[in-house]
Amino acid sequence: MSAASVSPGLRRLVFWSGVAMLCAWVLVPIYLIALGAFGGRLGVFRWPKNLLPWDTSLAAMQTFLAVEGVWAAAWNGALVAGLTMLFSLLLGAPAGYALARYSFAGQNAFRMLVVLTRAFPLAILALPLTVTFIRAGLYDTAIGVALVHTALALPFAALVSSSLFMGIPRELEEAAWVFGCTGFQAFRKVVLPLALPGLAAAAIFAFVISWNEVFAASVLTVRNKTLTAYLLTVLAESPLHFRFAGGFLLILPSVIFIFAVRKYLFAMWGIANR
């Protein structure tokens, strides 16, 4: 039994079982939640579980969506996540660019500091933040929550974009300068298109962090709750299939978002393998 004759088949087996494992890891929970969301009241409580979508109905979803405040909360959540995405890119990408391209005094300290923003548990900050936000008029606003979420997402945005910009050879930018670009033009015409896939990934990451975050969103809002925070308060006293419907609705944007930009995520591989 020579290694050469066995290994291709074995390798293929290992490869595909790995693929199957990873798919199952992600898809099975999503599928089960979807089943709960669309299976109706009976489907949720039936035992043994019916793993095939037989008697699906949109009833639970429809009832859930008709609950007062769901749409407003979803809109709020999207708004907060969108703002978080915007802020963390606007602040994080330039920070990342500076970290990648310039050497300045205290560079490593700054890098450390960026990561340190995650070292303070939000629970400790909750009360002072609430007080400060009330004073500043930011309490119970989308911008207020987005600012806190930006603080959470910013380290990732800055560090991911810094390594992204580091991966783009400096000479490309210099060539652009020599051939007539201003610093900003060179960034827009050469660096940005090359960094875009990675920046998109960083942006999605920020979006998902904000969309999933529940603590700050719950503490800092009363009426303008994000969907996550809203579901936490509302669904505690809801029937199980409603919870599934809510859970499914929570997952949906992340899944759609990632699916929409998957081309860019794969393009990132293309750059890395160049």
Place this chain on the structure above:
Amino acid sequence: MAGITIDRIEKKFGTVTALQQLSLEVADSEFLALLGPSGCGKTTLLRIIAGLESQTSGRILIGGRDVSALPPRQRGLAMVFQNYAVFPHMTVYENVAFGLRMKGAGDAEVKKQVERAAGLLHIEPYLERYPAKLSGGQRQRVAVARALAVQPAVLLMDEPLSNLDALLRLEMRSELKAVLSASGTTTVYVTHDQTEAMGLADRIAVMHKGVIEQIDRPQTLYERPATRFVGGFVGSPPMNFIDLAVTAGKASLGAFSSSVALSEGTITAGIRAEDITVSDGGGMPFEVSVCEPLGATLLLTGRIEGQLARVSVRPDARVRPGDRLGLAPALDRIVWIDPHNGKALGAATQSS
């Protein structure tokens, strides 16, 4: 078309001086090579000319215009980078067109110039491809075409051939020379490869530790190096350096002696390997330790006056390691060097 004047350029990185008050003139449509070992400051000088690096003091003039404080885009030059720096997200056509588009040239003009540059560098078949689909040599051509498309007054090249394999390098070298001399572009070319510099340049500036040791035509540089460093750096094999004692204004090499510009002490004789012939008897004693047949010549390594030397003889010479030969140096081609400062002495040589 424009010449370049480099006026007392100095560059310091912290406490380290990379360039020491360096001045240089490049004539209009001249091809100048900056040659030197790594760390000699040649790339720094090129980047200062390009405006990618700022000088600590001094001025740069291009075509009589002071560009010292201008950003790269306003200096009217083009550059070819060592790693090509071809934009990976643009087709070859758009890469070559980049400089023209930035100047705001119309589509017809862009098309005309891109086709001309692509024709010069033979990259027409790849115009619609992306650089990822090209080989190193093809990318190099794209980089040169991109630079030539803007018809620059000054072209700067930073070791453009060093990433190519030997055969391709030779091919690109002669092609570059033909293209550039036809276009008459003032070119500054940085390289550490002395054969590249010799083959391409009208003049070579040999740099060492932030200063220009010598600037001259390739042949002069080869035959009359101004310093020991230049003699050792230019030419393969490097020049032989043999320390000789001087008595009463004469240095003696075995049976030969030559009057030198020194009355007493020690002097270094710089002799090229091919300026030494095997004499039938007597002459300078030479003990052969290694024979290397190089095809066109036979390279002998051995000792003259107890000092290491290389001699290049006809390939059919029957010489074996251990042989003792008598050598005859071409006395008028010896470069006499002051061993204390490494500088060549203006010596009137005279055999007797």
